[in-house]
Amino acid sequence: MLEITRIRENKTEIIELLKLRNMDAAAQIEKIIAVDADWRSNKQKQDSLLAESNALAKEIGQLFKLGKREEAEEAKKRGGEIRDEEKKLDEVVGKLADELQSLLYEIPNVPHSSVPLGNSDEDNVKISEAGEIPTVGADWIPHWELAKKYDLIDFDMGVKVTGAGFPFYMGKGARLQRALINFFLDEARDAGYKEVIPPFLVNEASGYGTGQLPDKEGQMYHDAQGDLYLIPTAEVPLTNMYRNVMLAEADLPLKTTAYTPCFRREAGSYGSDVRGLNRLHQFDKVEIVRVEHPNQSYAVLDQMVAYVQGLLTKLGLPYRTLRLCGGDLGFTSALTFDLEVYSAAQDKWLEVSSISNFETYQANRLKLRFKGADKKKSLAHTLNGSALALPRIMAALLENNQTSTGINIPEVLVPYTGFDKI
RNA sequence: GGAUAGUUGGCAGAGUGGUCGAAUGCACUAGUCUUGAAAACUAGCGUACCGCAAGGUACCGAGAGUUCGAAUCUCUCACUGUCCGCCA
Incomplete structure (x- = not known):
């Protein structure tokens, strides 16, 4: 607000x-x-x-x-x-x-002056591209077929037990998923983020605090009996830890990270881009959240982008970095960078991270402030980013690393998976 | 799920209809004293909103009510603690 x-x-x-x-x-x-x-x-x-x-x-x-x-x-x-x-x-x-x-x-956040004009994701501005685009072999297949071939993910089982968009990860698929989570958390810890395991359900006040309510009411799963919401991202509990908090200037910056499952109704989305892991109702994500001094927040935003880019480099995934245009910018964000990985067999760029500076927009709702040396109170700036969202990473890893004899696991993950090939 | 107690300023904790925005202690800030520190002493010390200011208003878990007047009385709700039961 x-x-x-x-x-x-x-x-x-x-x-x-x-x-x-x-x-x-x-x-x-x-x-x-x-x-x-x-x-x-x-x-x-x-x-x-x-x-x-x-x-x-x-x-x-x-x-x-x-x-x-x-x-x-x-x-x-x-x-x-x-x-x-x-x-x-x-x-x-x-x-x-x-x-x-x-x-x-009803008024969204005021965009940063560097936000480009545009109507939709097609107008986002590419600012860089890195990594090598793999040459697609004649026999290459998309991840949902790989998942079936190697018994990694069972989408049909998910439909049976819950519904579409709730897959079962099986065997090495489950272990790869867990490996990615641990890898991302360890990286975040090394970068100075404090690891947190938050609740996966939040109350209404928290929904308002980070801006999911009232404008995204329909996107969250809601438990009517307890009036609680399943979190659509760890951003909600992590940022709401600082609701109604008065910090000392010396407390800044605050850096937290968490792995959580994320639950999204994704009402109204359908079509070819929902196949396989591309869009799910429940997915895993490691999130990084920062509370910053206003005069630091844009430098920090750049650091966060560089940090997530580093993760993708370590995983050997080709990616590009986009500056979101005004039409695609989230309601609460002032400036957002998206990172997309190239998933070879689908020949698609998949969004795996969104890194935003909310300036004081969330802090104002949260009443998150800090007291300066001069005793003056100011709203802090909040930022967050996915580091990273798992399903599409998994999709790209499977597709890009497939060979006629199996799927290669990136070297950095081998200590976490315990196997180097699927 | 049953029973019971509670919710007051950063913390602890008084306060049952008027001068209570709220005693007292601790913590904190400044000063005196001291070579320095501690102790002691003195003073200050909640938040938000409106206003150029003077100043005003609101806030004692939340909401509603009684009253000229409510932290204090009434009602509803929320939350927390404790005990019992159930349970990973």
């Missing part, structure tokens, strides 16, 4: 930058400013009524003490009148506050 003071003071700039999202926010911003002004003036009236009523109540107490019954009764009458008036105003003020709140929830 954007800070109301920022909107008051920089509305022209905000409207201008939101155009990068193909959004004409002028009317909405003006509405917010109007409602805010309305709220403030009514609030002021209410406050002075309350002040009057408080003073009167004290007076009545005194009058009773002095035994001036009649005067007290007279004052009581006036007090009642003031209270009636205040009640009416209270309703107005409450309504305006609610309206302001929901208007603010």
